[in-house]
Amino acid sequence: MLNLSVLVQKLRSTLGKMEIALGAIAEGIVWTNAKGEVEWSNASFERMVNLERLTGILGQPLHEILPLKQEGQEVSKENHPAVLVLEDKEYRLPFFDFYQEDKRIIVEISGKTFNSSQDEKTAVFVIRDVTKRQEAERRMEGIARFPSESPSPILRVNKEGKILYLNTPAYPILESWGCKPDASVEGEWLEEIREVYASGEMKEKELKHNDKHYSLLIVPIKGVDYVNIYGYDITKLKVLELQLLNAQKLESIGQLAAGIAHEINTPIQYVGDNIQFFEDAFNDIESILKEHKELIGRIKEKQDPGELVESIEKLEKDVDLEFLIEELPKALEQSKEGVRRTSKIVKSMKDFSHPGSENQVLSDVNKALEVTISVSRNEWKYVATLETDFAEDLPLIPLFPDEFNQTILNLIVNASHAIGDKVGDGSTGQGVIKVSTALKSDFVEVRVQDSGMGIPESAQAKIFDPFFTTKEVGKGTGQGLAISHSVIVEQHHGRISFETKAGEGTTFIIELPVEEVKAAKKES
Amino acid sequence: MVSEDGVISYANEAFGSVFEWNCDEVIGETLDVVIPEEFRTAHNAGFSRFLATGKPHNVLNKALVLKARKRSGEVFNAEHFILAEKKSDKWIIAAVMRPLDN
Incomplete structure (x- = not known):
């Protein structure tokens, strides 16, 4: 009797531990008999179906206390896992919807039958709440699809x-x-x-x-x-970039047009004045010649000139013939100079603004600089003198001439504005702009130096940024240096940088490769 | 009344007449005899756990309508009232059952 008692105690102890362990699992675990009636369930299952084991679960058919839906449809008794498992049948999808009061959870049900020692069939089911996992999986699927979408x-x-x-x-x-x-x-x-x-x-x-x-x-x-x-x-963006470049070019051409009109107007003015002078002078000389002709006629006829000589001398004095003789050649020279100057300005305009270049052209940098300086004269001549120091040994280098000229124009205009900030309208004093070139091993260096106020430290890092400007509203859009940077660095594979000293001025330094740089060898 | 090993230690006359047992015959039997088949597994597990933890699973000190089994195997509903007390380190468990007319 004692042995039996100890044995029972041991068994009870083990059984008790198993019951506790199974009760601690999050999954619901249910055993049914061969008829599908619940013989045992753990605490988690009780919570899942919200029933007390003793009063509500035990002895009840599992398919009744666990009504399920799948894909929106109610699962019938014949298709319920509780029944299918006992019939050794497979079911397609282990995921079901179960409604706890109004709350829907998704459960994964797996079941297995086994024959107990008394040859009675028993089935055990594991019911796992996978709601969160399914939701997480769905979210993951959505996220996984993201890049393909x-x-x-x-x-x-x-x-x-x-x-x-x-x-x-x-x-x-x-x-x-x-x-x-x-x-x-x-x-x-x-x-x-x-x-x-x-x-x-x-x-x-x-x-x-x-x-x-x-x-x-x-x-x-x-x-x-x-x-x-x-x-x-960025195809569209590139198109816009090109448009912007063209717009900027047109803008600066427009800006120059007024200046150039003024430039051309001055020589044309005095050419016009001189022509007027010629006309008047010619009339006067013609009237003197008429008298001279009269005189020659009389001498030929052996007639008495009478007061003709006096008359001629008086006329010559009246029109100030001496003065005319002296001044007319000068006026002529001046007019020729005026015409020459006008032609030069027009030619510079033509050279400056031919349509955007598709390819690089071997070009003379000094010449391009001269053209640009000439075209922009009206921008700088009031506030500064412009000095040039061109190296004579520069080779022809590959350039996109139009864009390069545009860039130099930007720098010269900026330089004159910087000096303008310092000297005002130039009436009390002028600054200096210096444009120089030099050959340095495998690149050509172009420097544009001004004696303006310099670039403040706060602006230095942003100076090549698009739309960055220190000018007031309406005066420049801040595109010039950004575009210049793009032209020199990306188009010409060169470098652009600056040195500046507050109050003393700024020098922009452009370096252009002498050899055409192939894209594959590009180092940016 | 039931001892710690789940064996019936006492039954009153009323028990005998309702459940159709001789009182002295039923002493020494396990509780399984009065529990319908389908509840036995759960009962054994729960009972064992109670002994291991000292915590009953919502079973003690309240009226529970449970199915009970006569000697013949006939199953009927009865209102159960189960009590448990520890006396000198051993549990004494008792149940009062009142048959219900179905």
């Missing part, structure tokens, strides 16, 4: 250049790289990817393919061996 190219490339992911809009990018989707990137782009991966800093690079322009942002991701590349179609 993007209309902009998205790629993922590992540090060896292997394409790990790409969305449909990224195919043109791959085409441009000459790379197949299941292959690896090579060449220039692989270099860029490696650089980004190594430096940990993102980098933007443009790509042109067929008629489209893309901006690709290569982004390093911490802790993994790949980079993400986010693309953006």
Whole structure:
């Protein structure tokens, strides 16, 4: 009897522990008999169905206390997992909707039958509340679809250049790289990817393919061996950029037009005055010649000249013939000079503003500078003197002449404005603008120096930013230096920088490569 | 009344007549005899857990309508009132049952 008691105690102890353990599990666990009536359930199941085990669960058919829906439909008794499992049948989807009062939860039900020792069939079910998990999965699916839903190219490339992911809009990018989707990137782009991966800093690079322009942002991701590349179609932007460049050019031409009109007007004025002088002088001389002719006639006829000689001498004095003889050649010279000057201005205008260049042309930098200086004379001549110091040994270098001239014009206009800030209208004193060129090994250096107020420290970092300006509203849009920067750096593969000293002036330094730089060798 | 090992230690006459047992016959039997088949597993588990934790699962000190089993196997509803007390380190469990007319 004692042994039995101890044995029972041991069994009870084990059983008690199992009951506790099973009650601690979050999943609902249910056993049913062969008829599908619940023989045992754990505490979690009680909570799930909101029933007391003793009074509400035990002995009840499982399919009745756990009514289910699937895909919006009520699950009938025959299709209920409680029944199917006992019939050793499979069910298609283990996920069901169960309604706790009004709250819907999603449950995953798995069940298994086994024959107990008395050869009676028993089934055990595990019912897991997967509502949160399903919601999380759905969210994840949504997020996973995200890059494929993007209309902009998205790629993922590992540090060896292997394409790990790409969305449909990224195919043109791959085409441009000459790379197949299941292959690896090579060449220039692989270099860029490696650089980004190594430096940990993102980098933007443009790509042109067929008629489209893309901006690709290569982004390093911490802790993994790949980079993400986010693309953006900037074709429209490029068109706008071009339009802006043209608009700016037109704007400056418009600005110059007034000045040039003034420039041309002055010589034309005195050419006109001189022509008037010629006309009057010619009339006077003609009247004297008439008298002379009369005199010659009388002498030929052997007639008495009478008072004719006196009359002629008086006439010559009246029109001040001596003066005319002396001045007419001068006036002629002056007029010729005026015409020459006007022609030069017109030619400069023509040279300055021919339509935008498609290709680079081997050009004489000094000549281009002269043309621009000439065209812009009215902008600077009131406030400054302009000195030039051109190197004589400059080779012809590849230039986009139109854009280059535009850039120099910007710098000269800026210089004159800077000096204007210092000397006002120039009546009490003028500043100096100095334009110089020099040959430095494999590039040509152009310097535009002014004696203005200098660039304040606060503005120095932003000076090449688009739309940045220190001028008041209405005076300049801040585009000039930004465009100049783009022209020199991106178009000509050169460099532009400045030195400045407060109160003393600024020098802009442009460096242009002597050799045409091929895109593949570009270092920016 | 039931001892700690789940064995019936006492039954009154009323029990005998309702459940159709001889009182002395039923002493020494496990509670399984008065519990319908489908509840036995749960009862054993719950009972064991109670002994292990000292915490009953909402069963003590209140009226519970439960199914009970006569000797013949006939199942009927009865209102149960279960009490448990620890005396000198051993549990004494008692139940009062009042049959209900269905």
